[in-house]
Amino acid sequence: MFTEELDVVTESRLPLQERVVDKLADIMFASDMIIDMLNDKRFERAQQLQTVVPAVKRIYDEVNGLMRKLTD
Numbered sequence: 001m002f003t004e005e006l007d008v009v010t011e012s013r014l015p016l017q018e019r020v021v022d023k024l025a026d027i028m029f030a031s032d033m034i035i036d037m038l039n040d041k042r043f044e045r046a047q048q049l050q051t052v053v054p055a056v057k058r059i060y061d062e063v064n065g066l067m068r069k070l071t072d
Helices: 002-012 016-039 052-071
Strands: none
Touching: 002 016, 016 052
């Protein structure tokens, strides 16, 4: 728990742009994990999950574009 509190304090001292980019990277990482889970052939997807992959891919691509704008 102490480490988590320290990370919050350290993070709060970063410039806003770096904090935003860090959170966008978290979204990209989570999106990539979701896509991998839903594309895993070991599991049968429910019909409603099949429609999620393109939406999550769009989110990943949009966040990636935002990150490029912020880091260029």
